[in-house]
Amino acid sequence: MRGESELTTGPIPVGQFVNLIRSTIRNDNLFQNQVIKGEITQWKSYPSGHTYFTLRDSDGQISAVIWQGRCTIDSSIQEGSVVVVIANLDLYAKAGRIQLIVNRIEPINKLGVLEEQRKQLIELLRSEGVLDRPRMALPAIPKHIAIITGVGSAALADMNRLAENRWPGIRRTVIGVTVQGNSAANEIVRGILAAGKLADFTVAKRLNQPPVDVIIVGRGGGSPEDLWAFNLEPVARAIIASAIPVISAVGHESDMLVADLVADLRASTPSNAIERLVPEFDQHQMMMLNFELRITDSTTRLFVDWRNNLLLLQSRLLNAPLQGVYNANQRISDLSNRLTSAVTNKFGQSRRKLASLGNIMLLAAQQSIAAEKTKLAVFASTLNSAHPSNVLQRGYSMISNENGDIISRTNDLNKGQNIILALADGTAKATVEEITKESGKNE
Amino acid sequence: MSEEMSYSIAVGRLEEIVADLERGGIALDETLKLYEEGAKLLEFCQQELASAEGRLNEMRLSEIEEKLAE
Missing domain, CATH: 3.40.50.10550 (Hypothetical protein af1403; domain 2)
Incomplete structure (x- = not known):
């Protein structure tokens, strides 16, 4: 009302003023759906079906109307009844009259009965x-x-x-x-x-x-x-x-x-x-995507570690006829195939569905894989320093029998047996003359 | 065990699997087993999520009672 009156320079036409009051009332929650208690006077039903009355108590009164069919009117309601109404306040502009538009009317004694029934029901259910x-x-x-x-x-x-x-x-x-x-x-x-x-x-x-x-x-x-x-x-x-x-x-x-x-x-x-x-759907999808990426990444990482370890072992035992390494290689390649097909079959569908969500997280995953690769490189160089050829450079030698089996214990030697010595820059053939086992150093 | 429970259980198990795999230090065979179990659980969970999607039916009580009486 204040805002609009500032726009006018002269006096406000009364109809406009009354309508400003009306819109103020109708926009204020205090005056809408209000629960009001009072006594009925001047109760009058008209042939149109509308009912008019005044709601009053010792401190004030207000006119009220129940439009035809708006709510059920308990048959006990009459002049003098004390009632509770739920009503919206409105202003009839043409007459400048403020009145309650009643949406619901109940005799007050009925509410009391209902409340009593509710308490009894709760007691019954509790018992x-x-x-x-x-x-x-x-x-x-x-x-x-x-x-x-x-x-x-x-x-x-x-x-x-x-x-x-x-x-x-x-x-x-x-x-x-x-x-x-x-x-x-x-x-x-x-x-x-x-x-x-x-x-x-x-x-x-x-x-x-x-x-x-x-x-x-x-x-x-x-x-x-x-x-x-x-x-x-x-x-x-x-x-x-x-x-x-x-x-x-x-x-x-x-x-x-x-x-x-x-x-x-x-x-x-x-x-x-x-x-x-x-x-929240997105939360669950993100959780699944997160699981998927972490499972794939960690498995891949473990797999890469093993493959690197195996390659290292393979290179250390390069000169020996190594059925074991061959078998392990076969197994790794088999595992690798299973892994690939598992990734394709199990994740292919969901990955497509989640492509848009996935891009952000995939990027993060790639970054973490890059970090892992750096770690792996450091790991590889550490392992490299323990490579047998480096050991041989330091003056140790490796002994094998004529079949190429590595010999590290006296139990694998016989007197007079031919052995091959691997040195840093070549091999030498030798014969065992004497075997001395030191007690406590076995195994 | 209801299906709803098993979604929660699947999520719990996936958390364990991810933790085990990320910790590492497990045998190659075991790793692959965990991986395959994880993939199956993920697939199951995705199906669960997808199966919540459906139609919105709005009917009056009388309509739905008629439909149920058919």
């Missing part, structure tokens, strides 16, 4: 031990979520939007029910039963879809009366009887509803239910 029963865990990856809520409701739109953000295309079946009014409890119960059937393996197979593995039942916030169906015994019993986990997801901040107390999980709002149930 049965139902409130202490173990709760079912939610599926880590829900395959098929049943959502029981108001068709076309804001709560459903929120849940759908959030679910799509977290896990695009996650499978859901929405069962649209009435969530307030007289038929609400009955419909919610039937919704839970229907979801239970969809959870049945045979039914799921017939419908050619995975069985429902979790149920969300809920609605957006509202007055205590609006949410009352979630305090009724049939709804509580249906939740308790469910063979799959049920999340109670009713938007409210006041007392726990009975549905909250008996559900496997209580979510504070419908959106909260989605946040706690639906994992």
